[in-house]
Amino acid sequence: MTESKFNKILIANRGEIAVRIIRACKEMGIKTVAVFSDADADALQVKYADEAVNIGPALSRKSYLNMDNIIQAATGTKVDAVHPGYGFLSENADFAKACVDNNLVFIGPSAECIAASGNKSAARKTLMALGISIIPGSDDIISSPEEAFEVAMDVGYPVILKASGGGGGRGMRIANDQNELADALAVASGEARAAFGNPDLYLEKYIEKPRHIEIQIIGDHFGNYIHLGERECSIQMRYQKLIEESPSPFVDEALRNKLGETAIQVARLIGYTNAGTMEFLVDKNKNFYFMEVNARIQVEHPVTELVTGLDIVQQQILLAQGEKLPLRQDEIRLNGWSLECRINAADPADNFMPSPGEIQKLILPNGPGVRVDTHIYNHYVISPFYDSLIGKLVVWAKDRDMAIKRMQRALSEFQIEGIKSTIPFHQRVFQDEDFIRGDIDTHFLEKFADLR
């Protein structure tokens, strides 16, 4: 790979991450091209980018998922590279390949690597062969109920069914015995087919009281890798993360080193380049199991940025230009504590029902140690066509207690009128004694389900 500096980048995304990427480019002196749908003509990415191209109607599959229109926008504006952000086409191997076929650098891992990361049953087989600890379960997709019963007997109940084709909680079902498993197989398979066009399921032992802990890695095109520590992402609602932090109150230096080494081992195995995340489940005895690769920048990347001082999006761009990693592992220090709240347009008092509409009043928090990544502004209309994430409130302080106090303060300053948001919900979590002690697992939010 030869090194060549980018003059212009197209951002194949919308919302806060499009704005985030434009900011990174501006600071590097790189020109930007935004894309937008008919629903997003007034979006901030359009105002901030040097150029903007309409790529189609509001529905995602006709615009932000429309590869032909995006590639045409990129070649038409003569960009050097395409940054896919997260979601949409970011983990679509065909899109990564289409970029390369049109002489555009795809800012992310190779198409082959994305394909390898996305196929969970193939990934499991490879990892098991290499002795990387994964959750015990079926070696491959489940081909019959009898096979499912046999594997479940082997690993012990409770078990969880997962869709081979994707995540986000769809196609997932927990079963405590054979009768429940029989029912769960039919339901989960139907959900998986509807959500991902692929009914294939695999079965795993269900780990109780697990923590979701992930490792940010970056790798160059010369086989060098470093990890940037962990992110604790156990605060989830229906498998969607709501609060993230770095470091994790549960991870000590020894566990961090082991997780980091394993993450890099997986990255090396699949020839991963650019920024990526390896997700693990960690049980209460600090046993950890590799779950999956997220082959993209993640929503929660800012908490890692605030404790490492590295701009991960800028690193992605430098690595895609063919540059070498700027740091060795022993130069990475985690400094202080960072917490992030995802602000969604959803009503916590009504089962998180989506709440699109016009922002009638907006006061953003600021002050020491506060970062807000958002694309909303006063009188902006949040359309119902896209994800409900409208911003990320991120704080940094020198330790976890101070970071929690800072988040409480920042949440109290944050005012959005005209729509419902998750701010009141975050305020409750940040008063919860277990949360403040760091005593959390992926079931933490279940106790909030009844409290409205």
Added chain:
Amino acid sequence: MGSKTYKVTSPVMGTFYRASAPGEKPLVEVGQKVNAAEVVCMIESMKIFTELRADQPGTVKKILVENEEPVMKNQELIEIEIA
């Protein structure tokens, strides 16, 4: 005249879908009988799909919105004649 009807309305601003997944058949057609709590259409808002159900048994009289059209909160979607 004389027959009673009610309308299924959208609980949220979003996109109206007549089928449960792309390429599937519409959940209901005009003239079709529906049971109470039967799913008659879907609303997608912010990537969340909500199934809308018939309140009472009856016959689909009119479908008031085209498939994949944007709808407002409380907008009337399907008119059902009570059995």
